[in-house]
Amino acid sequence: MSALGGAKPAGGATGIAPVPAVISLVIFVIIFALMYMVGTPLAMTALIGIVIGGLLIGFGVHFVPVGGAPAAMGQAPGIATGVAMLAAGGGLAGLFGGAWAASQGTLVAVVTGAIGGGLMLAITCFFVNFVYIYGMGIPAASGKVKKDPITGDSQVEYKSQGTEGHGLPFVSFTGGVIGGLLGGAGGTLIYLMLLDVYQASLPGIMKATAVQIQPIAVSLAGMFAIGIFLVIAVLAAYNITGTIEGPHDPKFKRFPRALIACAVASALCGVMAILLVMV
C-alpha cells in the first residue's frame, strides 16, 4: 500500500504480522522478568493489574462509535470527534468516579469506574442523537450493515445518498456504552494498582506517615494512570485509523493486534511507574 516503497502489511489489513508480534512478546517478557527481579510480590501483582487495565482500555476503545469530522457534517455515523478525545472523556470520567470509591475495595471501585465511564458515554451518545435528530433533522442509520444487529431494524432506507450513514443507530449507541464501561474499569484498575504500590512504599522512602504521604500517592497514581490511559487510547486509535461505527464495523476485527500493542505499552509504562518507588 505504501507509495514510498515501505514494507507491505505482512498479515493483511486486519491480520497480525508475525515478526513484530514476536518482538513485542519478547519486550513484554523482558519487562516482566525485570519486575520479577527487582520488585516485590505486591509490585508484580500491580503490574499484572495494570496490563489487564490496559487491555480493557484498548479493547473498549474499539467499541466507541467515532465519527470524526465527517460526522460533524452528518455524512458518517458516530460521535463527531476523534478517538483520543472520546476515550479520554469516557475513561477519565470513569477514572475520577472510581477514584472516589478507592477506599471501598478494588471491586467496588472498579465497578464504580465502569459505571462512571459508561454513564459519560451514554449521556454523550444520547445528546449526539438528540442533536442529529431534532437539531439537524436526520435519522440514525448505519452505512456498514443492512440491518441493525441488535434490534433488526432495516438501515438502508434511512441512509441518505452520498453519505456513509448518519447519527447513532442502536448498535452504535450500545457500543459506546460498552466502550465507556470497559475504559472506565480499565482506567480505575490502573489507578488502584498504582495507589496500592505507592501507599505501601512511599512512607519508607519519604520518611513520613501514611496519612502525610496520601496526597502524593493519590496524585502520582492519578497522573500515571492518566498518562498510561492516554498512551493506550491513542495506540488503539491508531489501530482504528480514524472512524469506526461500533462493534458491527469491519474495522472492529482489527482488535487482536491492538491488544498486543496495548499489553506491551501498558507493561512498559506500568513498570516505569512502579520502579519510581522500587529502585
Next chain:
Amino acid sequence: MSVKIEVIEGGMPHQKILIAGLVLAVIGLYLSYLNVIVGTQMFAFFGGLAAIAALIWGSHTIKILASYGIGTGVPSAGMIAFGSGVIAFLFATKYGLYAPIVAIILAAVIGAILGYLANEVLAMHIPVMIKSLTEMAVVGALTLMGFSAMISGSFTFSALTTGSMKVLGMSLPSYQASYIGGALIATVFMLGAIAIQHGFNACLGPGWKQDRMLMLVAECGFLSMMVAAVMSAALISPAAAILSFLIGLVGWYYTYMKYIELSKRDAAAWLDLKPIPEVEGH
C-alpha cells in the same frame, strides 16, 4: 495510508528546529537550577522558557507526522506526547541534577517502543512514525519538567513533593502544599498538551506557513507560562512568580502581535473590522 499528503515547503529544516529546541530546553532547565546554587527562586522563569523551546520543536514534529495523515486527529498526537512524557518525567525526577538527561533518554526509549508498536504491530507503516513518537515523548517530558521547574523552583523529586505551610506563623513541611501533592501537575499536563497541538491544528491546510505556525505555538507557550506563573505564586516567592508572569506577558504580547502580522501577511485579504460597531443615533 502512508502516502504523504502534504509537503513541507520552505522554512527551516526540521533537523535544525530539533537541535535548537533540544539544546535550548536543556540549557533553560539547567539555568533554572541556578536557583539551588545561588539560593534564590528568581531564576524559575528559565523553566518556562525551556518549556516553550521544547513546545516549538514538538509542534513541528507533529506537523511532520500529521502530514502523513494519521487519521486520528492532531490532538491525539499531543495526548500521546504528554502521556508518554509524564511517565519519563516523573521517573527521571529521582535523579536530582541529572534529571533532564535521564528524562531525555528514558522518554526516547519509551517513545521508540511506542513508535515501533504503532508502526509494526498496528501496521501504520509511516516512515517517520518511530522518530516522531520518540521526539514527542522527549518534548512532553522536557515541557513538563520546564513548567515544573518554573512552578516549584526545582525539578527534583523531593522539591516537587514537599512544600511548606505556615501554621500560626511557623513554617511546617507539608506534602499537600506541593507541586505533585497539590496535583498542579495535572493542570500543567493539559496546558502543555493543548499548547503543543494547537499550533498545527489551527494553521494546517494548503496555506500552511512554518513561521506563522511556530509563532502561534510560541504564543500558546507564553500564554501557558502566564497561567503557570499564577500557579507558581502558591509555591515560590511572590517576587519570582511576578517576574515569571511579566516575562510571560511580554513574550505573549510580542508573539501575539507578530502572529497577527503574519496572519495578515498570509491572508488573501482582510478587513479591519472594529469589535463593536458604533451605532449612529438611536
